[in-house]
Structures are given as C-alpha cells and as structure tokens.
Amino acid sequence: MLSSAAARYSSSTKFPVFATYNFLHSFSCSLTRKYYLHSHSPKPNNISDAVDTVTRLLHMWPPPSRSHINKILGSIVKMKHYPQSDGFCFLYTQENFQDGLSTSRCSFDYTIKGLCFNQNVGKALDFYDEITSKGLKLDEVSYGTLANGLCKMGKTTSALKLLKVMRRRLVKPNIVIYSTIIHALCKEGLVNDAHNLSFEMTDHGVPPNVVTYNNLIHGFCRMDQWQQANQLLNEMISKGIQxxxxxxxxxxxxxxxxxxxxxxxxxxxxxxxxxxxxxxxxxxxxxxxxxxxxxxxxxxxxxxxxxxxxxxxxxxxxxxxxxxxxxxxxxxxxxxxxxxxxxxxLVPISLAEDYQLNVRTYTAMIHGLCKEGFLDEAVALLDRMEENNCLPDSITFNIIIRYLLENNENDKEVKVLSRIIDRGVLKK
Incomplete structure (x- = not known):
C-alpha cells in the first residue's frame, strides 16, 4: 500500500530484510544461446513477446548479456506495462552473477521506472527495500526516479527524506533530483522551503542551474513575492547563467x-x-x-x-x-x-487540449451572443458546434437554457432540452 510504503520516510528509516529467492533454474536450455539471441529482437512487438523472451533468456546457461535483456526491459517500460511475470526474475537474481554489481543497475532502473510510471510508487519502494536488504546499491538515477514518483503523488516530504537516505548510503543527489523536489515544493506553495533546499544543494556541491532558478522564480512570482524573484534573476546574471x-x-x-x-x-x-x-x-x-x-x-x-x-x-x-x-x-x-x-x-499542441479549448471558445461565443440578445444566432452556433464534431458540455447547455427561459423562448427551450437528454447530459 502506497501510504504505508511512503510513510517509512516520515520517521526513522528502517528497511526490512526479505528472504532471498533464487529464480534461475539449473537446467540446460534446449535452444542454443547463439540461435536464440539472433532469432529474438531486443525490441519485441508486444508485451507477451517481451515477457516470453526475457523468461527464456533467463533459463539459459551461461546467462546472456545483460545489455540484451536490458534492451527488452526498456521496451517493456516504453509499452507502459509492468507485468508480474517470471521474466522479471532476473531483477532479483543479482547474486547469481559473479562479474560485478554495476552491470545490472540498468535493470533495476527500468523496474523502478516502470513501477513509478504506472503510479505504483509503493511497490517501487518495496522493491527498493528488497534489493537494498540484499546488499545491492542503487545509483542516483534510480533514486531520482523514486523521488520523481513520490513528488508526482504529492509525497514531497517523503522525497525530502529520501535525500537523507541517499546521503547515508553515500549516493550524492544530482541536480535533477534537487530540481524535481524544488519544483514540487513550489507547486505546493512552499517556496521558502524550496529556496532553502537550493542553499542546501549548493552546500553539498551541486550548484543550481537554469531549471532550478526557473522553478524558484515561478514559485515566488505565483506568491507575489517580486523582490525575491528579482533577486534570483540578478543572482542568475551574476553567476553567468543565461x-x-x-x-x-x-x-x-x-x-x-x-x-x-x-x-x-x-x-x-x-x-x-x-x-x-x-x-x-x-x-x-x-x-x-x-x-x-x-x-x-x-x-x-x-x-x-x-x-x-x-x-x-x-x-x-x-x-x-x-x-x-x-x-x-x-x-x-x-x-x-x-x-x-x-x-x-491552426497548429495544435494536443488533440485533447484543442478539443477542450474549442468547447470553451464555442461556449464563450454562445454566452456572448446570449448576453447581447442574439438568441437565434446562439442556437444556430450550437448547431454548428455539433456539426463540427465539438459536443457541447453541461456549461454550454446551462448558459443557453438560462437565457431562453429569461426571454420566454419556450419552443427553443424545449428543443434544446430534448437535445440535452439525447446527449445524455440530462437524464429523463
């Protein structure tokens, strides 16, 4: 559960020790390693192929290269899936490989990224507990993904606690992690806390960059603290930050x-x-x-x-x-x-945004026409709105119904009400 997983950073941090699992079976693969690697692309077409490929590769001896498996895991993350499959057993079997920890960090990064991307931050923290309890170490990339996930879920305090955990584990937070948390603090209106964190990052040898300053300036501007915003601008210029x-x-x-x-x-x-x-x-x-x-x-x-x-x-x-x-x-x-x-x-930013803006623009037009007494034109524009595949919402209908009622346009009102019922905006 996310609340319990994230709550661990609200007081003293304690990482439970889980039992060690060995998922790599000791049997020979019926296919030769060379044939299988050449016949299976690191960019599978669908999630089932990806999971099947990883699972079969894990059953090979000697094991395939981690780079090959990491490419497949990366494809799974890009598909926005994190299946609970034996294909991910590789992520728990680091102890079975004898040639060093750093070669498989990418696998851990993919797993944490996949979980956080799907808003399973609690599971990502549990996964973090499990691998660290086995003595495995994560780098700043994985910690950054966790911090980003916590911030997006509104757990900024937990993200701040994660910074302390990193330092205890001798992992230096980078500019991305600091800027992510500063952005989250500013978004919550905690601009002074964000500013203090920028001093802290400087003290730890990580100077703020243009992204950090932008977040802080935006935060102070939103709070109408112009003096602080102007001070930060002058600071940027004095430091040569463009x-x-x-x-x-x-x-x-x-x-x-x-x-x-x-x-x-x-x-x-x-x-x-x-x-x-x-x-x-x-x-x-x-x-x-x-x-x-x-x-x-x-x-x-x-x-x-x-x-x-x-x-x-x-x-x-x-x-x-x-x-x-x-x-x-x-x-x-x-x-x-x-x-x-x-x-x-017009050049759209996104179809969803443009659709909403189209609805708002039509509604503004209808409202303006109604206010000026052009009710026939407003009803005609309502028809045109639907002809252009831009469906009116409840706000649009409420505006035109109100003005039709106020002007005793009963026939037009009945027609519009029927349309509302047909659209499912109002039930009979």
Missing part, C-alpha cells in the same frame, strides 16, 4: 497577470535583445495582459506581430481575444475573429 525562453515567459506572464503590462513589455524587449525568440506562450501572455486591462487594440497589435514573426496563432490566442470582445460588447469583432479562427490552419 536566462532561457522559460525564464522570460514566467516573468512576462506573472507581470501581465499582476496588471503590470509596461514592465512585461520591458522584459519582452530584453528577451528579444538577449537573442531568445519569443514563442506563442510569450505572445499569449502579452495578449492576455492587454485584454485584462480592456486594451483590445494593443492586444490585436501583439497578435498581428506574432503572425508577422512567423508564429501561427493558437486557439488560445483567439479564445482570449473573443472573450474580451464580448466583454466589451464588440459582437461583430468577436464574430469576425471566430470566423477567422476557423479559416486558419
């Missing part, structure tokens, strides 16, 4: 959200001067900043500049502008932007 696109995007976005658009534009200018090419995240932050102050003219200028610089506007750009146009009762402009959005060949 600000990257993510650094500038964090600052521009935070300033825009705080209504400090003039300062955001100054940072944008410095970004360009530093030979860091703004991306659509940068431009969207500025567009949103102008829209928050109802400056739609400047927002459109930024939008046009983005296109002129060779960046295809994302649906987010249109969503921000359309919402603002309706907010300012600029219905015609909103409709023009909506038509333009559909006429452009």
């Amino acid at each position: 600000l990257d696109v993510y650094t500038f995007n964090i600052i521009v976005d935070a300033l825009c959200k705080d209504g400090r658009i003039v300062q955001a534009q100054a940072v944008f200018a410095r970004m360009v001067k530093s030979d860091q090419r703004p991306d659509f995240v940068t431009y969207n932050a500025l567009i949103d900043g102008h829209c928050l102050t109802n400056n739609i003219i400047e927002a459109k200028k930024v939008f046009n500049k983005m296109v002129e610089n060779g960046l295809a506007p994302h649906i987010i750009s249109y969503h921000i502008l359309i919402n603002t146009c309706f907010k300012m009762k600029m219905v015609d402009e909103a409709m023009d932007l909506f038509k333009e959005m559909h006429s452009r060949n």
Whole structure:
C-alpha cells in the first residue's frame, strides 16, 4: 500500500530484510544461446513477446548479456506495462552473477521506472527495500526516479527524506533530483522551503542551474513575492547563467497577470535583445495582459506581430481575444475573429487540449451572443458546434437554457432540452 510504503520516510528509516529467492533454474536450455539471441529482437512487438523472451533468456546457461535483456526491459517500460511475470526474475537474481554489481543497475532502473510510471510508487519502494536488504546499491538515477514518483503523488516530504537516505548510503543527489523536489515544493506553495533546499544543494556541491532558478522564480512570482524573484534573476546574471525562453515567459506572464503590462513589455524587449525568440506562450501572455486591462487594440497589435514573426496563432490566442470582445460588447469583432479562427490552419499542441479549448471558445461565443440578445444566432452556433464534431458540455447547455427561459423562448427551450437528454447530459 502506497501510504504505508511512503510513510517509512516520515520517521526513522528502517528497511526490512526479505528472504532471498533464487529464480534461475539449473537446467540446460534446449535452444542454443547463439540461435536464440539472433532469432529474438531486443525490441519485441508486444508485451507477451517481451515477457516470453526475457523468461527464456533467463533459463539459459551461461546467462546472456545483460545489455540484451536490458534492451527488452526498456521496451517493456516504453509499452507502459509492468507485468508480474517470471521474466522479471532476473531483477532479483543479482547474486547469481559473479562479474560485478554495476552491470545490472540498468535493470533495476527500468523496474523502478516502470513501477513509478504506472503510479505504483509503493511497490517501487518495496522493491527498493528488497534489493537494498540484499546488499545491492542503487545509483542516483534510480533514486531520482523514486523521488520523481513520490513528488508526482504529492509525497514531497517523503522525497525530502529520501535525500537523507541517499546521503547515508553515500549516493550524492544530482541536480535533477534537487530540481524535481524544488519544483514540487513550489507547486505546493512552499517556496521558502524550496529556496532553502537550493542553499542546501549548493552546500553539498551541486550548484543550481537554469531549471532550478526557473522553478524558484515561478514559485515566488505565483506568491507575489517580486523582490525575491528579482533577486534570483540578478543572482542568475551574476553567476553567468543565461536566462532561457522559460525564464522570460514566467516573468512576462506573472507581470501581465499582476496588471503590470509596461514592465512585461520591458522584459519582452530584453528577451528579444538577449537573442531568445519569443514563442506563442510569450505572445499569449502579452495578449492576455492587454485584454485584462480592456486594451483590445494593443492586444490585436501583439497578435498581428506574432503572425508577422512567423508564429501561427493558437486557439488560445483567439479564445482570449473573443472573450474580451464580448466583454466589451464588440459582437461583430468577436464574430469576425471566430470566423477567422476557423479559416486558419491552426497548429495544435494536443488533440485533447484543442478539443477542450474549442468547447470553451464555442461556449464563450454562445454566452456572448446570449448576453447581447442574439438568441437565434446562439442556437444556430450550437448547431454548428455539433456539426463540427465539438459536443457541447453541461456549461454550454446551462448558459443557453438560462437565457431562453429569461426571454420566454419556450419552443427553443424545449428543443434544446430534448437535445440535452439525447446527449445524455440530462437524464429523463
């Protein structure tokens, strides 16, 4: 159980000793080692083939090369599977091989990575207990995977305890492990704790890099602690650490959200001067900043500049502008932007994200039309939404039903309600 497995780091750390198993059977393989290795690819087509291959290889004597087995284990991890199969007995039989520990660490890394990837962090910790109780040692890669898994499950305190375990076992945490935990602490709003950890890592001979600083700056900006964020920026510059696109995007976005658009534009200018090419995240932050102050003219200028610089506007750009146009009762402009959005060949980030943004954009359009009294146009847009394979959600339907009721459009209301029932949004 994850809670019990992760809880071991909340107090004194004690690792139980498990019985040693010997899974490698002492019998001859009916196939010659040479024939089997040549007839089985290290990149199996499916999970069953992979498990079968590992199991047969384990029954060979002398044993096959670990690199061959590791390639198959890597393929299993990439398939996002961790079957409880005899094929993984190899991971528990290190004592059967006499040519050194380090050659099979990759196998342990794959196993821990597979378990953590599938959110079985508790099992990964149990596996860690078992191999360390046999005197086997893990490197910083395996510890980093465990720390990442704990952080993703919200067990940041346990990840911090893991750092102490590493030091006791004379394994030096690397920059990736520290940055992972710092990111998790900042995400939880524990920015001061994250900052203290950055001092600790420096004391242990691991200087922060641009990723570490980005996490801390983002954390302080989210907490409106601008002085600390600015101090970290100056620290980066004094240490010769170059600000990257993510650094500038964090600052521009935070300033825009705080209504400090003039300062955001100054940072944008410095970004360009530093030979860091703004991306659509940068431009969207500025567009949103102008829209928050109802400056739609400047927002459109930024939008046009983005296109002129060779960046295809994302649906987010249109969503921000359309919402603002309706907010300012600029219905015609909103409709023009909506038509333009559909006429452009937008570059998607991901299908799932684009689908959700499409629903939100249509809903914003319908809401804006309803507010301005264009109910027929709103119902027509609802029809068009479904024709474009973008199904309305409960929010979309709630908006249009409310306005139809308020305007005594009973016939239209009944038709929309029937549609809601047909879609399964509302049961009869």
